[in-house]
Amino acid sequence: MLFTQLVTANLQTQILGREIEYYTRVDSTNLEARKLLEEGAEEGTLILTDNQTAGRGRHGESWFSGPGKGLAFSVILKPNMRGKPAGVLSLAVGLAVTDAIENFRLVSQLKWPNDVLLSGKKCGGILLETRFQGDVMTSAIAGIGINVNESQSEFPESIRNITTSIAIEKQSPAQRELILAWTLNSLERRYAGLKSGDASSIISDWENRCSHIGKTVSFNWKGENAMGIFEGVAQDGEAIIHKLDNSTRLTLSSEEIADVREV
Ligand code: BTN
DSSP: OOHHHHHHHHHSSSSSSSSSEEEESOOHHHHHHHHHHHOOOTTTOOOEOBBBBSOOOOGGGGOOOOOTTEEEEEEEEEOEEEEEGGGGHHHHHHHHHHHHHTTOOEEEEEEETTEETTTEEEEEEEEEEEEEEEEEEEEEEEEEEEESSGGGSSSSGGGGGGGGOOOHTTSSSSOOHHHHHHHHHHHHHHHHHHHHHHHHHHHHOOOOOOTTTTTTEEETTTTEEEEEEEEETTTTTTTTETTTTTEEEEEEEETTTEEEEEE
16 A cells, blocks of 8 residues: 555544645655645645655754655644644644654653654654734644654764664554554644643643653753753743743743753
8 A cells, every 4th residue: 555545544534634745755845835835725734755855843953854764744734823822733743743652652752842752862853834914823834753764873973862763662663654644643633622722731741741841951042051940831832941040930932942951
């Protein structure tokens, strides 16, 4: 069976992944999604490739996905949500990936805002690109990269020590189509909950899976390194950090802080 057919066979969704645009090779599924969105693509459209050649990460970084080994896909959402819950969407996407991975009985954790970790190493990342009209989030492209069947030596040397894959952790190959379908199944449930006003369960589930809750973290804020206790997540999805040097409590968005690391 083809990649897309196996994904479809395992979907339990009404909206997400019901339209699939598959590319054997593409620069970035997020860029492709943006073009399709501008051409009027439906909500839920899944953009999927087997070989992403110029994957984009957060804060202008690049993203490596092993050709034929990892998962690189984007989903078009049209939340039409205003206010606080909109900020929680990015957390819901990371959470959906951890939900999928836990079906393999692996313990996966989240690092602010949505790095997916296994054994403390990065195994997945999310790039959420949103559009607003006024304070209404009209569209969002949820770009998801998951390391699935890469071996350690297949990762670029620069990230080898801080990166892992599902296959490395479970010590056997994993079926990519299943992980993708499980991620969309979970995301659809969590997204529906969020749209109906339930941000709290996403926030508490996120906090339960956070690798550094209550711990001291270093982070980059306004171009400077700072230290604080990561206390949790506010109702709008922002990080609550108790800054150590002047004992102030900050609530910061993922655009305002970078490089959150447990120390
Ligand atoms: C990060 O952790 O910096 C986010 C990485 C996001 C990577 C995914 S792979 C599919 C989608 N297309 C991209 O170009 N980026 C995202």
